[in-house]
Amino acid sequence: MKTSDWKQEFREALTGWYREEKRDLPWRHTRNPYHIWISEVMLQQTRVDTVIPYYARFTERFSDMKELAYAPEEELMKMWEGLGYYSRARNLQSSVREAYETYGEVPADPEKFGKLKGVGPYTEGAVMSIAYGIPAPAVDGNVMRVLSRILLIEEDIAKPKTRRLFEEAVMELIDREDPSSFNQGMMELGAVICTPRRPKCLLCPVRDFCGAYHEGREEELPVKSKKKKQQSFPQTVIALRDPEGRWLMEQRPEEGLLAGMWQFPTAETADPEEAVRIISGRHRLTVGPIEEAVRFRHVFTHRIWEVTAYAASVPDRGTPADRSGWFRPEEFDMLTLPNPTKKVRAALGL
DNA sequence: AAGCCGTGGTG
DNA sequence: TCACCAAGGCT
Structure with missing residues (x-):
């Protein structure tokens, strides 16, 4: 099948299939470069079905660049709550502000756009091609x-340098008449046909061009080295209630895991007695008898929390440490809570 | 280069 | 249950 113009035939097969069969997704209804940018950031390492409701709320509340550029970070984080990878939101806001103040729009120049924080090689190519029709490679895991x-490329796709090889391949193949449909077609194909396991080759619009299909090796590719498994950490939560029904909450550090988010007092130990000592010392207060509320495992990309949560009463509020405070359950909704904290909250019936 | 950074779905 | 993984980027 590799005749002199197989690349052109491949392009037409792929983009033709995409234009006919593409899923109806919210961000495919707009040509607003800013909205497309938002969708691409949300979709980083995040499933389509998860993103849809967030995208709808986010583009409604922050409908243009100016709205997002000058929104309170607190409100931004509430809109992002539950999506994960929270630095995406902070980088997006600061980059939208920079683009708005510097260019007044999303720059239609890969060099300029790609310099913005949170815009890596993939997002650069995706937004430039989809929003502006610029033939730039958008190489994600699907591609x-x-x-x-x-x-039949056998390089380890887990290695960072391998991406450049695929970018070169895309530039050889990309449809310069319709880079948007080409890039999205490649990703759509990976999402619905050319899946990691049991690819649906019999439904594939480009199987005639596929080396792996011809050799019956589609399940062997891509080559991807294993990542080592995460380490487990104990997390003992002591939820503390004062006589007026307020609960003590702590804000996590501004950097690192779950940066700036709020949680019930937590100590990195499996021993509840030790946790009580740590937390009562931290806030200078006296803790009554503890009662187990819930026990669960929370899995992050690179670590696992083994969480055991207890509830206890305190006779008075002591001297709260920095970055902490007492809140009524109705007031929790003002705080940005990560999922583990939401699980504890639910177990306490708050 | 390799570790950090969330969450939810899947087989 | 558990490993894998999903439209990655930063350091």
């Missing part, structure tokens, strides 16, 4: 999987 099968 590496699809191309490794079609072109």
